[in-house]
Every structure is written in C-alpha cells, then in structure tokens.
Amino acid sequence: MASTISVQEIRALVDAMPGLGWAAWPNGNFICQSPSMEDYTAFPSSRFVEREAYTGKFAWNELLHNEDYPRLEKAWLEAVESGGTFDVAHRVLTGTGIFRWLRTAARAQTDPTGRIIFWLGTCLDIDDAVSEMKASQEREKALQNFIDAVPVPIWAADKNGDPLYFNQALRSQVGIDVSHDKNSATLTLDQALAKVIHPDDLQNVSSALKATFAGGEPFMKKYRQVRADGTFRWTKGETNALADEEGSLVRWLGVAQDIDDEVTAQAAIAEREARLALIIETMPGLLWVSSPDGQPTFFSRQLEQWSGLTVEQITRRDVDALTAIIQATIHPEHQEDVETSIRKSFKSGEPWFKRFRQRRFDGTWRWLEARMEPLRDDRGEILQWYGLQVDIENEFLAQESLRASQDKLARASRYAGMAELSASIAHELAQPLAAVIMGADACRRWLEMIPQNSERAKQSAESVVRDANIATEVVGRIRALFQHKSAGREKVDLNLLIQKTSELMREGLASTRIRVELELETQIGLVSIDPIQIQQVLVNLLHNAAEAMSGQLAVERVVTVRTFTAEAGIVVEISDKGCGITDIDRIFMPFFTTKESGMGIGLSICETIVVSHGGRIWAENTDPGARISFAIPTACRH
Numbered sequence: 001m002a003s004t005i006s007v008q009e010i011r012a013l014v015d016a017m018p019g020l021g022w023a024a025w026p027n028g029n030f031i032c033q034s035p036s037m038e039d040y041t042a043f044p045s046s047r048f049v050e051r052e053a054y055t056g057k058f059a060w061n062e063l064l065h066n067e068d069y070p071r072l073e074k075a076w077l078e079a080v081e082s083g084g085t086f087d088v089a090h091r092v093l094t095g096t097g098i099f100r101w102l103r104t105a106a107r108a109q110t111d112p113t114g115r116i117i118f119w120l121g122t123c124l125d126i127d128d129a130v131s132e133m134k135a136s137q138e139r140e141k142a143l144q145n146f147i148d149a150v151p152v153p154i155w156a157a158d159k160n161g162d163p164l165y166f167n168q169a170l171r172s173q174v175g176i177d178v179s180h181d182k183n184s185a186t187l188t189l190d191q192a193l194a195k196v197i198h199p200d201d202l203q204n205v206s207s208a209l210k211a212t213f214a215g216g217e218p219f220m221k222k223y224r225q226v227r228a229d230g231t232f233r234w235t236k237g238e239t240n241a242l243a244d245e246e247g248s249l250v251r252w253l254g255v256a257q258d259i260d261d262e263v264t265a266q267a268a269i270a271e272r273e274a275r276l277a278l279i280i281e282t283m284p285g286l287l288w289v290s291s292p293d294g295q296p297t298f299f300s301r302q303l304e305q306w307s308g309l310t311v312e313q314i315t316r317r318d319v320d321a322l323t324a325i326i327q328a329t330i331h332p333e334h335q336e337d338v339e340t341s342i343r344k345s346f347k348s349g350e351p352w353f354k355r356f357r358q359r360r361f362d363g364t365w366r367w368l369e370a371r372m373e374p375l376r377d378d379r380g381e382i383l384q385w386y387g388l389q390v391d392i393e394n395e396f397l398a399q400e401s402l403r404a405s406q407d408k409l410a411r412a413s414r415y416a417g418m419a420e421l422s423a424s425i426a427h428e429l430a431q432p433l434a435a436v437i438m439g440a441d442a443c444r445r446w447l448e449m450i451p452q453n454s455e456r457a458k459q460s461a462e463s464v465v466r467d468a469n470i471a472t473e474v475v476g477r478i479r480a481l482f483q484h485k486s487a488g489r490e491k492v493d494l495n496l497l498i499q500k501t502s503e504l505m506r507e508g509l510a511s512t513r514i515r516v517e518l519e520l521e522t523q524i525g526l527v528s529i530d531p532i533q534i535q536q537v538l539v540n541l542l543h544n545a546a547e548a549m550s551g552q553l554a555v556e557r558v559v560t561v562r563t564f565t566a567e568a569g570i571v572v573e574i575s576d577k578g579c580g581i582t583d584i585d586r587i588f589m590p591f592f593t594t595k596e597s598g599m600g601i602g603l604s605i606c607e608t609i610v611v612s613h614g615g616r617i618w619a620e621n622t623d624p625g626a627r628i629s630f631a632i633p634t635a636c637r638h
Contacts, residue, residue: 020123026116028080042095065091100127157252161213163192175228198224233260286389292382294346308361331357366393439464491526501538519562533609540602541574548578568631577625
C-alpha cells in the first residue's frame with residue numbers, strides 16, 4: 001500500500017480537507033485525523049490511531065457516548081468488510097467537555113483495479129439540527145397535550161389526509177382511537193370514516209374531505225356521526241390546513257361539534273315555515289305586505305334584492321313609512337299619483353292597480369306593474385294588505401324594439417328586393433318603348449310612300465307621343481319608388497347598426513344555409529350618418545354576398561362583416577366565398593349587372609349613398625369569393 005500512496009501524502013490530503021477529516025487503512029485501522037478534528041475533540045492524534053490488540057476496541061471509543069459506540073463500531077467494521085459507504089450519526093465528546101451530535105461518513109478510495117487503498121472520512125456537526133428536531137418533537141407533544149385538554153372534539157391527519165390522532169374529547173365522543181403506536185394498526189382515511197360516519201352520509205363526507213385534501217374548497221359539512229353508545233347524532237365538521245413557517249403543509253386539523261339539538265330544533269321550525277316560505281319565495285314577482293293602515297311590514301327576498309331596501313331600513317326613518325318608501329323608490333313624475341291612489345285604496349278597501357317607474361338597486365328606473373288586494377277576516381275587517389309588483393321594463397323595451405325593428409326591416413326589405421323589382425320594371429318599360437319604336441318606324445314608312453299618306457303618318461306620330469308619355473310615367477314611378485328621404489343624420493354606433501341589420505336578415509339567410517360572422521373592432525366611436533341609408537347599403541351588400549354563394553355547394557356558406565379604422569376612416573368590409581366578380585371595374589355603373597334577373601341599380605345606389613356621406617366604396621376579388629368595402633371618413637366621427 002505504501003508503494004501506492006504514502007502516509008505523508010494521505011496526511012497532507014486529510015490536512016487539506018475542510019472541516020473535520022480523517023483517514024483509515026483498508027482493514028479499518030486509522031491513519032490520522034485532521035488538525036481541525038483534533039482541536040474539536042482535544043483528543044490527540046497519537047491516540048486516535050490506536051487499537052487494543054486483545055479486544056480490537058478503537059482508542060477513540062473514549063470520545064463517544066456509551067449508547068453510541070457499539071452501534072458506530074459495528075457499522076464501521078461492516079463497511080470495512082463490504083467496502084460500502086459508512087454513514088452514521090452519533091454523539092461525541094468535544095474539547096469543551098460536552099457531547100454534540102456528529103454525522104460521520106467515509107468512502108473507500110480505490111486504485112484503477114478497484115482495490116481499496118485507504119478510507120477517507122469526514123465529520124459534520126449536526127447538533128443544532130438534532131436539538132431543533134427534539135425541540136420540535138417536544139412542541140408537538142405539548143401541542144397534542146393541549147389539544148387533548150380542549151373540550152372540543154378535534155382530530156388531526158397527515159398531509160395526505162390519513163388520520164393521525166383524535167383528541168380526548170373526540171375519543172370520548174365516538175368511542176374509538178386512531179392514534180398511531182406500535183400496538184395498534186394504522187387506519188386509513190376511508191377506514192376511519194367508515195367507523196364514525198353514518199352510512200347515508202359517508203360518501204358525501206368522504207368526497208368532500210378528499211377534495212379538500214387535494215387542494216379544493218375548505219371542508220365544512222353537517223353529517224350524522226356515531227357516538228360511543230352506538231347512536232348517531234348530527235355533527236358539524238370543519239377542517240383547516242396547518243402550515244410551517246415556510247408555508248408548507250404540515251398536517252390537517254379538524255373539529256367535529258355536536259349540533260344534534262340545534263338541528264332538531266331547526267327542523268321543527270323549518271317544517272312550520274316551509275309551506276309559507278315556499279309560496280312567498282317562489283312567486284314570480286316582487287311581494288310585499290302592509291298593515292291595515294298601509295305601513296309596509298314585509299318585503300319578499302326578491303323585492304329586497306331588486307330594490308336594495310329592507311323594511312327595517314324604511315321603518316327606521318323619522319317619517320311615515322309609506323311616504324318614505326314612495327319618495328325613496330318611485331320616479332318623481334309618478335310619486336304624487338301613486339301615493340294619492342294607494343292611500344285612497346287603503347281608506348276605501350278597494351283593490352289597487354298602477355303602472356309606474358321605480359328605482360332598482362343599481363339606480364336605474366324601470367317600469368313596474370303593481371297590484372294590491374286586502375286580506376279580510378270573517379267580519380270583513382282588513383287584517384293586512386298583500387301587494388305584488390312585476391318588472392315589465394323588458395316587455396316595454398321589447399315592444400318598442402320590435403316596432404322599430406319591423407319598421408327598419410320593412411325599409412331594408414324594400415331595398416333588398418331591388419334586384420327582383422328591376423326585372424318587373426324592365427318589363428314595364430319595354431312595352432311603351434317598343435311601342436314608341438314601332439310608331440316611329442310606321443310614321444317613317446307612311447312618309448316614304450309615294451304618294452305620302454300624311455293622315456296615317458300623323459296618327460303614327462301621335463301614338464309615338466302617347467307611348468313616350470307612358471314611358472315617362474313609368475320612369476317617374478321608378479324614381480318615386482326608389483327615392484329615399486332621410487329624417488336627417490344622427491350619431492350612431494356603426495357596430496350596433498351592423499349587428500341589428502344582421503339580426504334582421506339572419507332568418508332569411510339561414511333559410512339558404514348562409515351564416516353571417518361579425519368581426520367588429522371595439523371602441524370605433526359614434527359616426528354621424530343617416531342610419532336608414534347606411535342600413536340600405538348593408539342590406540344590399542349582404543344580399544349580393546348571399547346570392548354570390550347560392551350556387552356554391554362545395555364551400556362553406558359564410559358572409560363575414562368586419563369593421564376597423566384606417567386613414568380613409570371607419571371601414572366596413574363584407575366578404576363572401578362565392579365565385580368572385582367579373583368586370584369588377586364596372587359593377588358600380590348604373591344599370592350594369594352580372595345577374596340574369598338584375599338591372600344594376602343596387603350597387604349604384606350604394607355608391608351614391610356612401611359618396612353622399614363623404615366616403616367611398618370599392619370591390620376586390622379574393623380567393624375564394626369577393627369583398628366589397630366602404631369607408632365613412634373620420635370627419636363624421638364623434
């Protein structure tokens with residue numbers, strides 16, 4: 001061995017080690033210790049390497065606690081024999097005369113062939129950690145003793161939810177113990193619950209507890225729990241997590257309070273109140289009750305939530321409660337009428353009915369319909385008044401919106417049907433124009449005859465005039481039909497106008513399996529436009545996009561409407577997935593059309609409307625389909 005590495009080299013290696021180091025030969029005999037270890041123990045290095053020849057006991061046994069030396073010597077000799085790692089915690093006598101815990105570890109140093117040359121070991125002072133662990137154990141024991149002394153049933157579980165112990169109050173309550181010791185088997189969570197929870201409640205409690213242990217909502221349940229005498233009583237259980245200073249979960253603590261008497265009493269009260277509560281709380285309206293003289297005494301839960309007021313808030317005021325509630329909730333325009341009429345009913349005993357605006361909890365005014373009827377005894381005396389209010393604001397708004405939508409839809413439908421009307425108009429114009437041509441040709445032929453037939457030529461000329469007047473009247477009717485007189489421009493949310501227009505046309509487009517998708521940029525602001533005219537543009541463009549896909553069976557029938565802001569202003573794009581536009585440069589020309597039944601009026605009118613708003617309109621082909629866009633200049637924004 002000395003030929004492989006000298007003692008001086010080993011000593012130099014040990015002396016260079018940080019902390020407490022030492023070295024030993026392959027047979028376990030010690031070679032040296034570091035100066036820092038000698039200073040730590042005050043045990044001379046000359047004796048450190050000694051070993052009794054007869055007993056084989058190492059000289060450093062004098063440093064070790066009597067309880068630790070046999071264990072450490074056995075572990076060291078086993079490591080030497082096996083060549084494995086040596087790692088043992090033990091107490092050692094320091095130079096100050098006190099014992100401190102060390103953790104000693106050693107590893108065999110081998111040559112390339114695997115032969116052990118020597119052992120190299122270190123010692124680490126772990127006394128502070130051991131002391132803290134013992135102190136923690138003492139604190140835990142003290143805490144458990146404290147919990148046992150608390151007259152509230154308490155239980156503890158580990159991080160996974162398996163029970164650790166029941167305190168004395170809980171052990172007495174349920175008649176069993178789950179504390180872990182060498183004489184009792186460890187109970188799992190499911191086993192412990194099966195012993196203490198009523199079978200009908202077991203699944204609910206188990207699921208809730210496991211959800212809590214998995215990081216869910218805190219556990220808080222009422223359930224039936226077994227008692228030491230075998231009976232079941234209602235119990236309220238709650239659970240909280242116990243964490244260390246770093247916030248790491250240590251264990252779970254829970255309480256199980258007996259609430260059986262409280263539950264029994266509440267059940268009796270609930271049974272008496274159930275029917276009345278069911279009637280009041282399930283009524284689809286706002287219910288209130290007044291005394292015979294008209295002072296409010298009860299508001300239903302729905303009325304309190306709707307109004308944000310309670311009877312207690314009203315009756316605490318230094319004024320008449322009825323006057324207070326009217327002044328606090330009824331719109332000023334209706335207060336006098338409501339108070340006069342309702343007091344008249346209280347005085348006469350006649351039922352009361354009114355519609356008025358009332359303030360909701362959020363400060364908004366909403367239309368309500370209110371009715372009130374008296375409850376009389378056998379002698380006809382009024383015991384109290386019952387009132388019911390129904391919020392009808394949505395119905396009013398729906399009716400107004402429906403009327404407005406129907407009016408706009410009627411106008412939009414008139415413009416959307418321009419393509420179909422064009423065919424009829426062309427047919428109507430064709431007849432007088434053909435007659436004009438025929439009459440003019442006849443007149444020419446009568447005049448070219450030799451001799452001229454002036455009388456017949458005159459008659460033909462008169463027919464030309466007559467038929468030309470008919471054509472003029474037709475044109476006049478066309479102009480009257482398509483002339484739109486706007487009520488003026490107004491500030492409009494263009495996105496909202498697009499949404500309403502698509503809603504109005506949705507049913508008709510859906511019948512042809514066409515879907516409208518909206519991609520609207522938010523907060524584009526209001527624009528000053530004629531909404532009817534712009535809606536006419538939207539309807540026409542949507543109809544054109546839908547017709548472009550009418551014969552396309554293989555593609556998804558989607559019309560996309562998009563809004564965004566650009567240098568040109570607020571831009572509206574309407575895209576389809578049809579076959580594209582032919583002669584795209586001519587589509588805005590009056591009477592130019594790519595449809596078999598069209599006359600090319602629609603897009604021309606669209607251009608006229610957009611230009612009248614200071615904007616422009618353009619078209620482009622996409623792959624697949626086409627896109628028509630128009631822009632309203634930013635000068636129109638507000």
